[in-house]
Amino acid sequence: MKILVLILLFILPTLTIGLEERPDPVVDTPLGKIQGTWDFTEKVSRFKKFKGLKYGNIVRRFQSAELVTEYPEEIYDASSDGPDCAQLGLSFYAEDCLYLNVYTPEVVGNNSVMVWIHGGALTVGSGSERRFGPKFLLDKNIILVTINYRLGAFGFLSLENPLMPGNQGLKDQVLALEWVRNNIESFGGNPDDVTLFGESAGSRSVLFNLVSPTAHGLFHKAIGQSGNEYDPRNQVAQHGQLRTIVYDIATNLNCPTDSDVEVKECLESYEDYSILLHEAQTVG
Numbered sequence: 001m002k003i004l005v006l007i008l009l010f011i012l013p014t015l016t017i018g019l020e021e022r023p024d025p026v027v028d029t030p031l032g033k034i035q036g037t038w039d040f041t042e043k044v045s046r047f048k049k050f051k052g053l054k055y056g057n058i059v060r061r062f063q064s065a066e067l068v069t070e071y072p073e074e075i076y077d078a079s080s081d082g083p084d085c086a087q088l089g090l091s092f093y094a095e096d097c098l099y100l101n102v103y104t105p106e107v108v109g110n111n112s113v114m115v116w117i118h119g120g121a122l123t124v125g126s127g128s129e130r131r132f133g134p135k136f137l138l139d140k141n142i143i144l145v146t147i148n149y150r151l152g153a154f155g156f157l158s159l160e161n162p163l164m165p166g167n168q169g170l171k172d173q174v175l176a177l178e179w180v181r182n183n184i185e186s187f188g189g190n191p192d193d194v195t196l197f198g199e200s201a202g203s204r205s206v207l208f209n210l211v212s213p214t215a216h217g218l219f220h221k222a223i224g225q226s227g228n229e230y231d232p233r234n235q236v237a238q239h240g241q242l243r244t245i246v247y248d249i250a251t252n253l254n255c256p257t258d259s260d261v262e263v264k265e266c267l268e269s270y271e272d273y274s275i276l277l278h279e280a281q282t283v284g
Helices: 002-021 152-156 168-187 201-211 241-252 260-269 272-283
Strands: 026-029 032-035 037-040 046-054 075-077 099-105 111-117 143-147 189-199 221-225
Touching: 026 168, 099 168, 111 168, 111 201, 143 168, 152 168, 152 272, 168 189, 168 201, 189 201, 201 221, 241 260, 241 272
Parallel strands: 032 075, 111 143, 111 189, 189 221
Antiparallel strands: 026 032, 037 046, 046 099, 099 143
16 A cells, blocks of 8 residues: 555656646647647546637627637637536526537547537536546547537527527537538548537437538538437427517516517527526426
8 A cells, every 4th residue: 555655656746747847739720829738648648638719709699600710819728618608507607608629639640530519408518628528538549529509598599580590509519510620630630530429418419410411521420329319308399389488588588579579689688697597487
């Protein structure tokens, strides 16, 4: 036992010193230069972390986001997670939440890429490192990408028309895949060898993207873990059903409901927490 303790006391400072002595990794991408950090895998192999990479700009609530094509910073700081998307149960979140993390081995060269979609009933969760760390998978010599996407009302409310088309959360996932296609080669990844995988609602999202023409060509393999399109929770909404939910939320918030435009503008004006709370009370 004493020998084991002595070994650990010797090894752990060595690992810490190794991390401190090496300069932070920097990659040059079409977006600009990005600076990350170092860490160790489960088997104590060194790997690179690039966290909080913004992939989409939300120009307007309930509408499609725009792909980020350039970072304004001279060197983008990718040392920490971006904020989680708006959801109940958190003390800190943001509507401006379209961020992803990229984790790569120390030495890369056309590595296979795996893109993770988190579960959470499309209402909670994130792709942050504290929820889904990379330390096991990075021992497999792959590049791992974990993503955020809009949740709940902000990701899926719909008036069934262009004013509020719905499925913004799924569209965010496609946008993240576009970001990967455009930039992952700079991290040492192969854009022609991308596996999309997820669990629970993330698994269902994988399968939705598998049949969606908007995601065609953006990934090449798929893994669904504990979730599929035939889940009873995936009931196809009847025409008008989603509109009714939006109008019920608007009514509970004392919004004018004489027209879709009034409803949308009113819901856009409310703070995010009020919408989340009344969504939960309306949908259950």
